[in-house]
Amino acid sequence: MNLLKLSWKYLTHKPLTTGLNVLLLALGLAIITVLLLVQHQFEKKMTQDAAGIDLVVGAKGSPLQLILSSVYHVDFPTGNIPMDEAIRLSRNRLVKQTIPLALGDNYQGYRIVGTNHDYLELYQADFSSGNAWNEPFEVVLGATVAEKSGMKLGDTFSSSHGISEGSHDHEEHAFKVVGILEPKGNVLDRLVLTSIESVWYTHDEEDEESEEQSEDHHERFHHEVTKTGFPQTDEDREVTSLLIQYRSPMAAVQLPRMINSNTSMQAASPSFEISRLFELLGIGVKILEGLAYVLIAISGLGIFIALYNSLKERRYNLAVLRAIGASRFDLLLLILLEGISLTFLGSVLGIVLGHGFLSVLASQNETGVGAGLEAWIFLPAELWIVIYALFVGLLASLIPAWSAYRTSIADQLTRK
């Protein structure tokens, strides 16, 4: 029997009070844990996914929407832009590299992105099997898509129109899996990548039905696709957006203004739009944070009241402890230990709850932004949560502990 054990026995002797206080504290800390984890991972993911992209050009509309749809593949695209205008822009001397994207279809909620091999370069994608697409309707699956759909090399599937699940299917021509990417924890994980031509042809079939099928079918669908730059075509084609890399810092000043005022397209900067997004979300985060701190303060108060009340009941017990040899300091320690073990319990439970909540959140949201959330990584900041909680416990038990320290044994024992 030592003081730690004794303090533990006192805590478990009143399971309801102890449980309530632990739970209150744990809830507050769980909210903070979730906020920490989400904020950390979002910021990391968002910066990582936008790395190397200086500017996104697409149809006019909301710049934030353009960024969300073309860089993070979460929102609806703003529309399409004519390809000749896009090609003209790519020849501008301020532009170092342009990657065109053609969006609009999905497979089981995973977006199909028509692009060229530069897009794979941009994210330094590695293949776990197979290789990149060479012909129309050949696709490369992101790691998550491959894992969840269970598709392997050589498998075929047909896409659905639109960017969310449940729209009508394009059944005319099936896509064929020729490559699967290694998981990198970035946006590629949940994308189906293919050539721009594939996306075009899928939609051509829709419009033309099957008029001139068999003759030029072979010739149209079995040629080499463009690996870099824009596809060669004589028709009036459209793409959804362009990811642009600047040649010089000067471009950041001139290019967006030039595009926004002189063309039918709009330009949006990922870093600017994302900081704007965080600003917007910031209010919600602040409110949640405030709620968490209120919960923690209440639990601190609860711990204080619980200890103070139990002290009143235990005054005689404490005096007896002194009579059998405990020093004043032992009693001080006993009460502090109670407060601290209570908060330690609460903080551990809070962190577990927070991570658990996040893993539920991540598993409920497989194709959206929440999908990449890693629930079971631990941040150094979580250590601060524990320290912070212990500090609350220390603070809450300070007055009761001091009053235990000051207890006069003789007075207490004489008062019968």
Place this chain on the structure above:
Amino acid sequence: MLFFTKDLQFAYPGQARYHFQNISLEAGESLLILGRSGSGKTTFLNLLAGLLIPDSGEVVLDGVLVNSLKGVQADRFRGENIGIVFQKPHLLAPLTVKENLQMARHFSKKEGLDLDQLLDELNLSQKAHSSISKLSEGEAQRVSIARALVNKPRLILADEPTSSLDDENALKVISLLQNQAAKIEAALIIVTHDQRVKDQISNFIEVQAP
């Protein structure tokens, strides 16, 4: 002489001064302290236990001047050498019977009694792992006696140990205290106004209100 006092005086702030008569005991001896309510019996006991510091005079146990000890030193000395039995048992409710005794052992660095043997002698071995709330009053008082004995004290002080017990339990408690004190060669001092105790122990002093 194992235990003696000399010219003990004490006054609560703003109240008349108590003058306590000198007492002395050899190992194994018993002494009753009698007196009416408010006569200062408990104050005397607190002085003997070192829970109160006398204004003047000496309390000497086993050659140590008890009232000169300070802070942690005094607490440790009390834990190891003075066993106190209170009017009510005041056991620690979250702990079992045996854990209560282990707690008392925790504060002493010197060798104590074997807990199982002690519980056996006090007829408590069945209850060793019971929670305190399941004990009868007599059993609880016996546990508190065991707690006073575990560290093999040189002096056992009992404050009205029988006042809430029936005849049978009161007799048991008194003979238990006497037997155990004799066994570990401790001096035994009982504060009481209980006639049943006076029948058992003849050696007494009477405390007068100042």
